[in-house]
Amino acid sequence: xxxxxxxxxxxxxxxxxxxxxxxxxxxxxxxxxxxxxxxxxxxxxxxxxxxxxxxxxxxxxxxxxxxxxxxxxxxxxxxxxxxxxxxxxxxxxxxxxxxxxxxxxxxxxxxxxxxxxxxxxxxxxxxxxxxxxxxxxxxxxxxxxxxxxxxxxxxxxxxxxxxxxxxxxxxxxxxxxxxxxxxxxxxxxxxxxxxxxxxxxxxxxxxxxxxxxxxxxxxxxxxxxxxxxxxxxxxxxxxxxxxxxxxxxxxxxxxxxxxxxxxxxxxxxxxxxxxxxxxxxxxxxxxxxxxxxxxxxxxxxxxxxxxxxxxxxxxxxxxxxxxxxxxxxxxxxxxxxxxxxxxxxxxxxxxxxxxxxxxxxxxxxxxxxxxxxxxxxxxxxxxxxxxxxxxxxxxxxxxx
Amino acid sequence: xxxxxxxxxxxxxxxxxxxxxxxxxxxxxxxxxxxxxxxxxxxxxxxxxxxxxxxxxxxxxxxxxxxxxxxxxxxxxxxxxxxxxxxxxxxxxxxxxxxxxxxxxxxxxxxxxxxxxxxxxxxxxxxxxxxxxxxxxxxxxxxxxxxxxxxxxxxxxxxxxxxxxxxxxxxxxxxxxxxxxxxxxxxxxxxxxxxxxxxxxxxxxxxxxxxxxxxxxxxxxxxxxxxxxxxxxxxxxxxxxxxxxxxxxxxxxxxxxxxxxxxxxxxxxxxxxxxxxxxxxxxxxxxxxxxxxxxxxxxxxxxxxxxxxxxxxxxxxxxxxxxxxxxxxxxxxxxxxxxxxxx
Numbered sequence: 001x002x003x004x005x006x007x008x009x010x011x012x013x014x015x016x017x018x019x020x021x022x023x024x025x026x027x028x029x030x031x032x033x034x035x036x037x038x039x040x041x042x043x044x045x046x047x048x049x050x051x052x053x054x055x056x057x058x059x060x061x062x063x064x065x066x067x068x069x070x071x072x073x074x075x076x077x078x079x080x081x082x083x084x085x086x087x088x089x090x091x092x093x094x095x096x097x098x099x100x101x102x103x104x105x106x107x108x109x110x111x112x113x114x115x116x117x118x119x120x121x122x123x124x125x126x127x128x129x130x131x132x133x134x135x136x137x138x139x140x141x142x143x144x145x146x147x148x149x150x151x152x153x154x155x156x157x158x159x160x161x162x163x164x165x166x167x168x169x170x171x172x173x174x175x176x177x178x179x180x181x182x183x184x185x186x187x188x189x190x191x192x193x194x195x196x197x198x199x200x201x202x203x204x205x206x207x208x209x210x211x212x213x214x215x216x217x218x219x220x221x222x223x224x225x226x227x228x229x230x231x232x233x234x235x236x237x238x239x240x241x242x243x244x245x246x247x248x249x250x251x252x253x254x255x256x257x258x259x260x261x262x263x264x265x266x267x268x269x270x271x272x273x274x275x276x277x278x279x280x281x282x283x284x285x286x287x288x289x290x291x292x293x294x295x296x297x298x299x300x301x302x303x304x305x306x307x308x309x310x311x312x313x314x315x316x317x318x319x320x321x322x323x324x325x326x327x328x329x330x331x332x333x334x335x336x337x338x339x340x341x342x343x344x345x346x347x348x349x350x351x352x353x354x355x356x357x358x359x360x361x362x363x364x365x366x367x368x369x370x371x372x373x374x375x376x377x378x379x380x381x382x383x384x385x386x387x388x389x390x391x392x393x394x395x396x397x398x399x400x
Numbered sequence: 401x402x403x404x405x406x407x408x409x410x411x412x413x414x415x416x417x418x419x420x421x422x423x424x425x426x427x428x429x430x431x432x433x434x435x436x437x438x439x440x441x442x443x444x445x446x447x448x449x450x451x452x453x454x455x456x457x458x459x460x461x462x463x464x465x466x467x468x469x470x471x472x473x474x475x476x477x478x479x480x481x482x483x484x485x486x487x488x489x490x491x492x493x494x495x496x497x498x499x500x501x502x503x504x505x506x507x508x509x510x511x512x513x514x515x516x517x518x519x520x521x522x523x524x525x526x527x528x529x530x531x532x533x534x535x536x537x538x539x540x541x542x543x544x545x546x547x548x549x550x551x552x553x554x555x556x557x558x559x560x561x562x563x564x565x566x567x568x569x570x571x572x573x574x575x576x577x578x579x580x581x582x583x584x585x586x587x588x589x590x591x592x593x594x595x596x597x598x599x600x601x602x603x604x605x606x607x608x609x610x611x612x613x614x615x616x617x618x619x620x621x622x623x624x625x626x627x628x629x630x631x632x633x634x635x636x637x638x639x640x641x642x643x644x645x646x647x648x649x650x651x652x653x654x655x656x657x658x659x660x661x662x663x664x665x666x667x668x669x670x671x672x673x674x675x676x677x678x679x680x681x682x683x684x685x686x687x688x689x690x691x692x693x694x695x696x697x698x699x700x701x702x703x704x705x706x707x708x709x710x711x712x713x714x715x716x717x718x719x720x721x722x723x724x725x726x727x728x729x730x731x732x733x734x735x736x737x738x739x740x741x742x743x
């Protein structure tokens with residue numbers, strides 16, 4: 001009897017123990033769910049329109065709209081990036097109501113953006129086209145900027161100089177305290193951007209230059225569109241650029257004679273020229289000219305021996321973009337072999353190096369990426385002068 | 401008289417190899433040109449293709465001549481420096497010649513933004529970089545010489561040369577901080593070294609200064625041999641140490657300075673060739689060494705250039721990489737085989 005009671009007691013004890021454990025477990029689960037409530041509700045919210053900003057060409061970024069916030073993913077900030085970078089864009093009012101885990105995203109960007117810092121001249125045309133150039137408060141290497149609008153603001157000290165080349169002057173930047181820094185990376189190691197990020201200023205990487213086609217590069221204007229709540233404007237600007245580009249391409253396709261084109265130039269013993277899958281080569285293809293290295297493949301520029309270039313391109317009709325040489329004389333002084341080409345002798349050498357802003361920046365490097373339509377029209381004008389009779393080139397000029 | 405005879409044969413063989421290397425170098429390149437075409441281009445008769453003639457006459461031939469001048473000149477100046485400092489690690493650039501040249505070039509390329517005006521126009525002119533490099537190396541050498549007049553110890557000059565080199569290197573890095581990306585690119589290209597960049601009129605001047613340097617070196621053979629015995633002993637033999645030191649330094653600066661000016665800093669050859677020659681000829685007599693270094697330097701440089709051209713491919717490798725890749729194993733192999741260094 002005693003034994004029986006003992007067992008019974010033990011059993012009830014076990015049951016009570018089990019019950020307690022279960023309760024505790026339930027309680028824990030409850031805590032877990034309640035504590036995560038905000039995040040969970042955010043995450044589970046329906047995607048309003050997965051492709052609300054329809055991206056046609058660019059492969060490096062995507063935008064999703066979750067009603068209260070937008071999700072921006074940068075897939076390829078530099079070639080062979082190991083992971084994609086994820087950003088939340090949220091308005092000030094909504095930001096107070098919701099919480100986001102900092103570890104899950106690479107940056108939480110609170111809108112509206114009133115002060116922005118960009119780091120490449122290629123970002124400036126997009127800001128201007130969207131009428132948001134007033135938000136630009138700092139830029140590294142302001143001398144490179146050519147656009148008249150922004151130059152004017154630089155001269156009136158509305159845009160702070162942030163240092164030269166790679167190293168951004170961190171102290172000045174922290175003092176400016178912008179809402180966002182648009183950086184770019186050659187690889188994952190950029191220490192000054194890392195420091196800025198740690199100090200609480202969101203840094204977003206722009207990967208426009210990684211894209212492989214001219215229109216894909218231009219489509220990155222939509223990246224700036226979503227940052228400034230100007231998606232529609234960005235869409236319509238891009239559509240116009242696309243339309244102009246395709247029209248110019250169509251115009252050139254109808255012509256029969258294809259001039260042969262040589263590109264690049266020699267530095268020391270090596271001739272550097274764009275490979276057949278590069279953006280430059282695509283421009284030439286779309287302009288319906290025969291680029292002599294159209295069929296070459298590879299990453300980066302081709303590095304060829306003088307002899308092989310000479311045999312192939314001695315009689316080329318047109319010589320486009322002879323590296324950074326800016327006159328026929330400097331081209332000849334750079335290497336006397338340059339003068340042996342027919343295009344040189346006939347003065348058919350065209351370069352964008354001589355179209356500069358007031359402080360010496362090369363306009364092509366700034367505007368060329370955002371306006372591929374102008375670049376293509378320029379090349380068509382140079383190679384098929386009978387088309388586009390009333391057009392005057394924006395970037396390319398004959399070398400003198 | 402006996403001694404001379406024993407060396408006639410190797411000299412004949414070496415000269416023959418040099419001639420073979422010279423013609424091999426000219427007939428090899430990215431573009432395949434049959435031997436007949438090479439020969440016809442050289443003597444100036446018509447070839448099957450017009451481009452061949454241009455490639456041979458205006459590209460490969462100047463390049464081969466440059467290779468000979470560079471290889472032999474650097475080898476000899478390396479030999480002079482090794483004997484003067486009695487240090488097997490010395491090379492043509494120990495006195496800061498290449499760093500002086502690079503400072504000159506850096507000022508012209510990178511400084512055109514800072515100083516503007518004269519530098520910018522100098523940079524455009526054909527002789528800009530050559531002048532800057534010569535001037536830079538000359539000025540650094542002049543300072544070393546001024547110090548060397550005050551200092552008695554030859555080793556101290558070596559250290560002073562190294563110090564000047566690090567000062568100029570520091571100045572170059574300051575300049576490159578302010579330079580634009582484009583200018584930096586230009587400067588780095590110069591640093592790769594190049595043999596195929598010279599036109600005939602440049603080669604003419606190059607060759608003229610080179611000959612002067614060689615002649616001065618030949619006149620100092622006697623004092624070089626005496627210096628091998630040690631400075632004190634040389635003095636007791638009646639050698640004017642200061643004067644011969646000055647002559648040797650001037651010869652070196654003429655050779656190494658112009659080579660750096662025209663072809664950029666070419667690595668390794670100056671250090672390795674004298675060692676290679678000593679191992680093969682087993683002597684330290686400069687009467688033998690000087691012409692032997694000349695031949696060896698020219699041969700090795702021609703071979704390196706032929707390899708760098710990667711015959712029948714469209715690509716070219718930087719000559720500086722090849723000189724070390726080819727030269728270093730040869731010297732190591734010789735040292736291991738002979739088990740001792742002749743110095």
